[in-house]
Amino acid sequence: MSGFGPGRKLPHVRFDLPRRQSEDPCDLQFRTDLVGVRPAILDVQQGDTLDVELVEQGGARSVVCLTEEKQVVGALAAFQGFAQLIRCLALKNQYLAEVEVVSKSQCTVLVRRGTQ
Amino acid sequence: MIIVGGTYVERCEFPYWNQIYGSGLRAAVALSALSSNCALHTYVNELWLEDVEATLEAFGIKSNLLRTNERIVFDYLYGFDRLTRVDPETVEQSDAIKIEGDAVLRFGMLEGNACVKGRRVVFDPQYANAASFWDNGSEADSLALILNPEELIKSGLVNWPDDRDPRIATDEERNKAAQNIFDAARSRRVVLVVKHGVGGADIYTHDESPTRIPAYAADAFFKIGSGDVFAAAFAYAWAARQMHAVDAARYALLCSANYVECRQLPLSSPESMVARPEIGVRAISRIALSGSASEANAELLRHAAHAIGSLGGSADLQPIGLQDGLFDVGKADVVLGVFDLNANISDVEQLRSKIGDRRLIVFWPSPLLTFVDTPNTIASADYATALYLALREARR
Numbered sequence: 186m187s188g189f190g191p192g193r194k195l196p197h198v199r200f201d202l203p204r205r206q207s208e209d210p211c212d213l214q215f216r217t218d219l220v221g222v223r224p225a226i227l228d229v230q231q232g233d234t235l236d237v238e239l240v241e242q243g244g245a246r247s248v249v250c251l252t253e254e255k256q257v258v259g260a261l262a263a264f265q266g267f268a269q270l271i272r273c274l275a276l277k278n279q280y281l282a283e284v285e286v287v288s289k290s291q292c293t294v295l296v297r298r299g300t301q
Numbered sequence: 302m303i304i305v306g307g308t309y310v311e312r313c314e315f316p317y318w319n320q321i322y323g324s325g326l327r328a329a330v331a332l333s334a335l336s337s338n339c340a341l342h343t344y345v346n347e348l349w350l351e352d353v354e355a356t357l358e359a360f361g362i363k364s365n366l367l368r369t370n371e372r373i374v375f376d377y378l379y380g381f382d383r384l385t386r387v388d389p390e391t392v393e394q395s396d397a398i399k400i401e402g403d404a405v406l407r408f409g410m411l412e413g414n415a416c417v418k419g420r421r422v423v424f425d426p427q428y429a430n431a432a433s434f435w436d437n438g439s440e441a442d443s444l445a446l447i448l449n450p451e452e453l454i455k456s457g458l459v460n461w462p463d464d465r466d467p468r469i470a471t472d473e474e475r476n477k478a479a480q481n482i483f484d485a486a487r488s489r490r491v492v493l494v495v496k497h498g499v500g501g502a503d504i505y506t507h508d509e510s511p512t513r514i515p516a517y518a519a520d521a522f523f524k525i526g527s528g529d530v531f532a533a534a535f536a537y538a539w540a541a542r543q544m545h546a547v548d549a550a551r552y553a554l555l556c557s558a559n560y561v562e563c564r565q566l567p568l569s570s571p572e573s574m575v576a577r578p579e580i581g582v583r584a585i586s587r588i589a590l591s592g593s594a595s596e597a598n599a600e601l602l603r604h605a606a607h608a609i610g611s612l613g614g615s616a617d618l619q620p621i622g623l624q625d626g627l628f629d630v631g632k633a634d635v636v637l638g639v640f641d642l643n644a645n646i647s648d649v650e651q652l653r654s655k656i657g658d659r660r661l662i663v664f665w666p667s668p669l670l671t672f673v674d675t676p677n678t679i680a681s682a683d684y685a686t687a688l689y690l691a692l693r694e695a696r697r
Contacts, residue, residue, distance in 0.1 A: 216317060220330065220566055247359035262359050263320050263330065265310065268351035286316075288521070291563045293317070 211273035214297040215266060216285070219250055219259025222292050226258050229292065235282040237261065237296060239274035246271055250282045250294060259292055270296075302336040302541045304328045304533070305398055305415040306408030306425075308343045308353055311525055313377040315684060318525060321349050323373075324408040324427065326356065327526050327566070328533035331556075333360035334567035335537055342398045344369040344412050360567070369395050371412040380524030380685035381608050387411055397437065404540035406532060407439070415439075421540035423447065425532040431456040431482070445492040445539055445546065446482070447532050450475070450613075453495050457481040468613050472511075479505040492546045494535060496528065498612035499692045500557065500580060502550045512547050516696075517554050517577035519562035521681075522689035530560040534568055544571070561689075585614040586695045589633035591652060592664075593641040602639050605688060609637075614692050630656050637691040640665040649673050649680075662691040 229235070235250040235258055248261040248271060261267065261282075274280070282294035306325025311318060322330075329341035340363040345353050347368055357364045371392055376384040395413040405419035409427035414437050422441035424434045431446050431453075448456065454467035457478025461467060470478070479493050483505075493505040500516025534556035538549035552571045559565040588609055590602050606616040617631050630636060636659055638652045646669060653661055653675040663673055663680040664687035673680040679694075681687045 217320065218318070218564060221334075222563070222565070245358050245361060246355070260359060262356040263322055263326065263352075265319075265321060265349060265352055267321075268355040271355055289563060 210269065211276065211278040212298055213266065213270060213273065213280070214295070215264065216293065216295045217261060217264045219292040219294060220262050222259040223257050226287060226289070226292055228252065228256070229258055229284055229287055231284055231287055233284045235284065235294065237274070237280040237282050239271060246275075248274065250292075261296070302332055302338065302537060303340050303342065303400055303402040303405045303417075303419070304332070304408075304536075305342040305400055305405070305410075305417065306529075307373070307410040307412070307427075308345050308349070310349065310372075310374040311377070312374065313380065313525055315379040316523070318377075318523075321352055321356070322526055322529075324425070324526075324529040324532070325410075326353065327529040328406055328408070328536075329357070329362045329364075330360050330566050331530055331533040331568045332537050333362050335570055336541060337361075338363070340364065342400055342415065343367070344371070344395055344398075344410065346370070346372045348372060365398070367395060367398065367413075369393070369412045373411055377525060379683075380522065381612075381688060404536070405441075406536035406540065407434075408529070408532070417441070419540075421445075421543070423532060423536040423540055425528070426452070441489070443490040443492070444486075445494055445535065447494045447496065447528075447535065449496055449498075453478050453482075453493065475503070476505075476511060479511070483507055492539075494546065494550055496531060499689055499696075500554060502554060504546050504550055506546060514547065514550050514554060515579040515581065516693075517558040518580050518693060519558045519577070519689075520686075521562045521683065522686045523561050523564050524685055524689075527557050527561050530566070530568070531557045537568070538571055542571070580693055581697050585612075585692055586635065587631070587633040588614055588616045588691050588695050589630045589636045589656075589659075590616050590618050590639065591636060592639035593644045593648065595641050595643065598639060598641045601641075601684075605637060605639060608688055609692065612688075612692055614695060630659060633659065633695075635660045635662065635691055635695040637687065638663045638665075639687075640667070642667055645669070646672055649678075650675055653678060660694045662687055662694060664688075 240247050250258045279300045280296050281299045282296045286293035307323040308326045309323035310321050325343040332339050342365045345366045392411045398415045401418045403420045405417045405422045407415050407417050407424045416437045416439050418440045420442045423445045425447040451467045454470050495503040502514050504512045531553045535549050535553035538544040538552045555574050556568050558577050606618045609616040636656045661678040666682045670680050670682050679690050
């Protein structure tokens with residue numbers, strides 16, 4: 186992160202949408218922050234793998250990331266491809282979230298297809 | 302609580318961030334755990350519509366989504382530096398959103414306008430003029446305007462000279478600007494909430510002296526959306542809970558500190574907030590800048606000086622390099638050391654040894670950062686956090 190400043194041409198920043206690894210529309214991979222991070226995060230460390238689960242409650246659907254002990258760490262939401270992820274989870278596709286950055290209430294994960 | 306505001310894509314490279322929020326959606330998610338009747342009115346591009354609907358459903362937020370052809374994306378290199386400049390004049394305008402309610406939070410939007418009627422309304426103009434609230438027929442029994450110091454001066458002192466920086470206005474001038482806004486509002490009840498660059502706020506009301514509220518310290522600084530969180534928290538406390546404006550602003554500042562440090566959403570209630578240390582309210586002292594001698598780093602140092610200036614501070618850019626005789630910290634109380642990947646621990650230690658007992662903030666995007674262990678030093682691998690910490694320390 187260097188070489189920029191007033192009057193200097195800014196570097197091109199590339200951001201990918203949640204991308205498919207194949208023609209399969211459920212072969213998703215994306216990086217995002219968890220929303221509503223819970224105290225379970227105290228036990229979570231960089232490199233840990235979380236389960237991604239679709240939760241249906243009172244007719245509303247949400248997606249949460251859980252530890253091996255089934256403690257909710259936080260929710261996935263507010264990104265491009267979120268609705269597709271819900272559709273794929275509803276079709277019984279499975280995803281894992283690898284913890285890339287973790288602090289006392291922030292957790293950035295890389296989500297990809299797979300099982301524990 | 303009714304919220305009306307934009308929904309946009311936000312992307313940042315340092316730190317990585319690629320989400321759909323914008324002021325409206327972020328405020329709605331922020332308040333979703335506090336208000337069972339949280340409703341969002343917003344414009345949404347077709348491309349993101351189902352992702353926004355799914356997000357609203359997940360947080361139990363009622364909504365009225367109006368489709369727009371505009372696909373607005375805000376790109377940032379880092380939190381203080383938005384690369385995208387959207388000219389509101391070039392954005393296709395959609396039909397106005399009309400809403401009525403007891404407690405309403407209205408944000409200025411790029412692709413449309415909201416005509417609101419409410420008992421307690423909070424207006425964060427964003428891209429619009431603060432005084433424009435009433436222009437489209439909006440009405441409020443009580444109105445809170447959320448402004449930055451520049452907007453206060455420009456809205457309240459119309460003859461302010463173009464060549465004078467509004468951020469250096471005196472307290473007397475700010476008070477006069479506030480009084481002029483109250484006079485223009487005539488008999489309407491208005492509260493002014495003026496936010497400062499790195500936290501803290503001034504509250505102006507008709508019948509009380511201005512109250513300055515100090516910022517709360519955070520250990521990291523993720524700026525994208527921090528103003529939205531402040532507005533949402535203030536609106537919840539002042540408009541929905543009818544708390545006093547000063548108490549509502551204190552709560553909002555605490556929520557902001559939690560957000561910039563940890564990106565905490567949704568928000569906790571005023572009753573469950575945990576106190577944070579306050580940062581002094583004195584003017585920001587000078588900050589000396591130094592660091593690695595590379596050309597790229599010199600550019601970054603110049604950039605840091607510019608950013609500090611735009612946030613109300615002042616910086617002395619030292620000659621590059623730490624050679625004896627060249628480095629003079631001058632009147633600065635705080636030194637920001639910006640180091641590149643070619644630096645090593647001894648460079649940091651050398652700078653530390655040259656600045657006496659002054660506070661040293663180090664930006665160094667290196668894995669070796671964790672080994673920086675010199676006294677009176679705070680180190681960060683995040684550029685925006687390092688800038689914030691330098692400004693924070695210069696205010697103590």
